Amino acid sequence: xxxxxxxxxxxxxxxxxxxxxxxxxxxxxxxxxxxxxxxxxxxxxxxxxxxxxxxxxxxxxxxxxxxxxxxxxxxxxxxxxxxxxxxxxxxxxxxxxxxxxxxxxxxxxxxxxxxxxxxxxxxxxxxxxxxxxxxxxxxxxxxxxxxxxxxxxxxxxxxxxxxxxxxxxxxxxxxxxxxxxxxxxxxxxxxxxxxxxxxxxxxxxxxxxxxxxxxxxxxxxxxxxxxxxxxxxxxxxxxxxxxxxxxxxxxxxxxxxxxxxxxxxxxxxxxxxxxxxxxxxxxxxxxxx
Numbered sequence: 001x002x003x004x005x006x007x008x009x010x011x012x013x014x015x016x017x018x019x020x021x022x023x024x025x026x027x028x029x030x031x032x033x034x035x036x037x038x039x040x041x042x043x044x045x046x047x048x049x050x051x052x053x054x055x056x057x058x059x060x061x062x063x064x065x066x067x068x069x070x071x072x073x074x075x076x077x078x079x080x081x082x083x084x085x086x087x088x089x090x091x092x093x094x095x096x097x098x099x100x101x102x103x104x105x106x107x108x109x110x111x112x113x114x115x116x117x118x119x120x121x122x123x124x125x126x127x128x129x130x131x132x133x134x135x136x137x138x139x140x141x142x143x144x145x146x147x148x149x150x151x152x153x154x155x156x157x158x159x160x161x162x163x164x165x166x167x168x169x170x171x172x173x174x175x176x177x178x179x180x181x182x183x184x185x186x187x188x189x190x191x192x193x194x195x196x197x198x199x200x201x202x203x204x205x206x207x208x209x210x211x212x213x214x215x216x217x218x219x220x221x222x223x224x225x226x227x228x229x230x231x232x233x234x235x236x237x238x239x240x241x242x243x244x245x246x247x248x249x250x251x252x253x254x255x256x257x258x259x260x261x262x263x264x265x266x267x268x269x270x271x272x273x274x275x276x277x278x279x280x281x282x283x284x285x286x287x288x289x
Contacts, residue, residue: 018140021148027239030218035170047111052081054115082199086191212262223272
């Protein structure tokens with residue numbers, strides 16, 4: 001198994017490295033999403049990227065402007081849509097206005113329905129949307145490796161330097177404001193981090209892989225850790241480990257690596273749930289005894 005995987009490295013090495021970097025990056029970002037119970041926001045941001053891609057492809061079909069024909073424009077639209085969705089969630093709800101959850105739900109549904117309508121008569125466009133939705137990471141390039149490696153490095157440094165403040169804001173925004181932190185600035189900053197990471201990842205790795213790596217390792221880490229701080233270590237370790245195992249197995253048995261990674265992460269989360277229930281049951285028995 002390992003020999004076959006190593007033999008495939010000259011052909012798919014960039015794909016492996018980019019996929020692992022994405023898994024680790026999104027697992028780190030996902031800690032603050034899970035800690036703040038904003039999992040559905042992650043889904044909406046992911047879906048918004050699909051909408052951005054669809055709009056860019058639709059414009060390519062209805063305009064003669066040469067700039068809209070470039071792949072870079074499609075990439076820009078996808079990332080911008082994710083970033084704007086994340087920033088929309090960061091706004092402070094006004095009395096009588098729509099909640100952030102309502103806006104997030106609306107964006108998710110728009111992103112789920114409009115792309116198919118825009119590209120219903122464009123076979124190439126629908127194929128691209130389906131590629132994003134069903135996650136094909138096999139086209140990752142050396143540029144993706146450097147891009148996600150750089151984002152991962154910057155994220156790890158930022159988390160190491162600001163971890164106490166991130167944890168405080170995630171768990172108790174009122175206390176964070178009381179000690180001098182600026183909640184509005186932190187909302188925008190964390191939202192921009194989420195939108196940028198997810199938008200870039202989906203363009204290269206697809207929605208299923210990106211959304212799975214964003215929330216599943218962090219959810220498992222929350223079950224295994226008693227505090228948020230160690231989640232920033234446990235979540236990326238789980239994300240990277242599951243991605244490595246899945247890529248090796250997928251190469252051996254000829255399965256889609258993205259879907260296998262997410263399925264394995266679902267299994268890890270299920271084991272974490274069972275472990276917590278077992279631990280609670282043993283504690284109850286011990287207390288009774």
